[in-house]
Amino acid sequence: MGYAVVACWLLLAALVVVTWGRIAADRRWRGFVLLLTLGFSLVHQLLFATVTDAALVTFKYAQNIADGNGPVFNPGDRSEGYANFLWLVVVALPKAAFGADIKTSAVVLGAASTFGCVLIAYFLVNRVTKLALPEGGEARPAVGVAAAVLTAGASGLAVYGPSGTETPFFVLALLSVAYALVASRPVVAGVLVAGAVMTRPDGVVPVVVAGIWLVVAAARGRHTWWAPAGYGLGALVFLVPWTAWRATYYHHFLPSRALRPHVPDWSYLAGFSLAHLGFLAIGLIAIVALAARRTHGRAAAARSSLWLLFILAAGLTLFVAILDEDPGPAWQLLAPVPPLLAVAAVGTYAALTAANPSPRPRTVSRLVPVAAAALTGLAVLASLLSPDLLAGVRDxxxxxxxxxxxxxxxxxxxxxxxxxxxxxxxxxxxxxxxxxxxxxxxxxxxxxxxxxxxxxxxxxxxxxxxxxxxxxxxxxxxxxxxxxxxxxxxxxxxxxxxxxxxxxxxxxxx
Known part of the structure; x- marks a missing residue:
């Protein structure tokens, strides 16, 4: 399977680099390349294809829901041994409604969520680019393909695609929240961020970051004050009844997973950084470029959206490092960070060049597919060679x-x-x-x-x-x-x- 992943990467990389002009000009060609990117994502996921113990815990709860025993691990014992309520409900529904196998449903839904992450990375970058374009500016949808390729290559996302866990579903929720905010849909963002909270405890990070971002945007006149209000209402519509139900059913308000301040595990963070060096490098370069360039008008809105993505990535990293301990292999809790950095970095390039077009746009734009292909190759090598990825997952x-x-x-x-x-x-x-x-x-x-x-x-x-x-x-x-x-x-x-x-x-x- 390792050879298949490398072969798929080589094919996709060569195709993207050689046909970059057609990708930029032809919508049908972009659709074809995106379809191949999804194929690469599938092969990358199949390289790991391991259902984890955490997923098996979820399956047990889901089975009891489908059997009419309620969300319990052992019938008659109301203990909340999970922290992924929404994902639990999602994987239980096919069993309850159609008698589908829970494990199969969870694996398929996880892989589908990973595909969703790849596609929304494409749309999110193009949305940010559209914000940065001057009036009458030419759209640049090809850059979204680069973000999709990088997201398909993100090792942590590929590991947990078919794992049966909530990780790809959570990453999809985060990217969807970002898209809704960039598209000026604060109520939708509120509903989605509530889903993120109900999927994983670190969903509280996008709740806070997105809320602050909307308040700052309203204070600067980019939104009305109805935007943060609508966002809050959208979130509370689901979080209030969910919290009330948990208090009634399990007799406590806080999540079951213990969140305690602790000294960061530097070896854990170092291993993650080494395996995802390409994503961290383009993220750092993009942050420096974004901080150095002053923008106004429409470009300022795009710049603000990009800072939202970078702050989300940083906030999730701090949350995991300081409050939450990761029990699984392959940095499960940090899996959202590389896709966020990929989208933010490609979006930064697209937004800055859209606002200040280069006199030689074709020469400069050719760097985008080459860089995306090379960094995706590094991610594939990390998947194959890092002791914390393929070897750790096999163990x-x-x-x-x-x-x-x-x-x-x-x-x-x-x-x-x-x-x-x-x-x-x-x-x-x-x-x-x-x-x-x-x-x-x-x-x-x-x-x-x-x-x-x-x-x-x-x-x-x-x-x-x-x-x-x-x-x-x-x-x-x-x-x-x-x-x-x-x-x-x-x-x-x-x-x-x-x-x-x-x-x-x-x-x-x-």
Whole structure:
């Protein structure tokens, strides 16, 4: 699949560079190239194609919604173990309405959301460019194609396209909020930003940034004061009833995901920066160019829109670095940043050159497809070579498959009603069936705790609350798995688990 991604990039890059003139002049040709860009995006997503444990948690909640049990992980237990309410509802609807498979629906909707990000990047850049054009200026729709190609190459977005998580849906919501604001549709922006908040906790960043942007624009006379008012009303129409429902159903107001100030993880941020160096470089260059160029009139409105995108990217980065810890591979929480930087950087070039046309526009504009193709190539190389991307996602895939197998084993050989405490409850619960009660690792009074998947060596380390380890050899393989049964029932539970034909209990030395 890696060769296929490289081949698709080479084909798309050559086509965009060689036919740039036709892309600029012919609408049908632009449509054809955008279709090829979506094809490249699909192959880039298929390179990873891994459903994560976080997605499996969502699927469990969605299954219970479809079954009429409500948004719960275990029937009868109203605990909010998710932070992506809107995505949860979206993936549950096909199952509830048509009986569609939840996993398939989530993967398809995630990939479709990624395609939506690619397309809205195209339209958003062209919208910003249109704002910057002087009266009677010639439209430059080709630059939107460059933004679409860069967005399709964004590694974090490609990783999570078919993952079943809310990430591509959240990125789509962010870009849609930006488009609605640039298009002077504040009420629509308010509705969309409410959707972002209901999709992920860091949706609060666009709420604040967009609200401040509208207030500043109204103070400078670019909008009436009805714009921020309409934006607020559009957001509150959904956020108020959602908050009231959560308070009634779960008996708390704040999201379940704990947001605590912490020292930034510099190695995490450094790894992200290295893998996305091309996006960060064009973002920095664009920021310097935008700050150095003074604009007036229509161009000033475009400039303001571009600052909105840059501030959104910076705000999301600060939120993740200071308040939220990313549990998944491939920088899941920072996935919106590269597409925002790509759109903002290409939009900056288009807006500045539209407001101040170059005497040699063809020579200068040829840099756009060349730069977009080269930076997309760097992103593809990062996808293939970065230990935190393809290698990390494959490790996640292996771990999830192992935990799912362990869940099937536990579901078949633990007594009905047993409580399983797991570090990755989604993978465990995906195969246990309905007879076990699966909860997070911090739960008290668990019958059995599972902290990880299979290992190549016997692991006798004590578990949660110093619980003694019970180790089992996976017969016919070099692998072991460790579980932590409750002390007062350990003998009975171990005897039951050892009845499985593929598992042999081996006591720890000493």
């Amino acid at each position: 996640e895939r292996t771990q999830t498959a192992q935990l799912a197998e362990a869940g099937q084993w536990l579901g078949a050989y633990l007594p009905a009603g047993a409580v399983v405490s797991a570090a990755e409850p989604g993978a465990i619960a995906s195969r246990t069936g309905s007879q076990l009660f699966v909860v997070g690792l911090s739960a008290n009074r668990a019958t059995v705790a599972v902290t990880g998947g299979f290992t190549e060596r016997q692991n006798c380390a004590a578990g949660p609350d110093s619980t003694p380890a019970a180790t089992f050899r996976r017969i016919g393989t070099p692998y072991w798995i460790t579980v932590y049964p409750r002390a007062d029932e350990a003998s009975r539970l171990i005897d039951g688990l050892e009845q499985a034909p593929g598992f042999q209990y081996v006591s720890c030395p000493g």
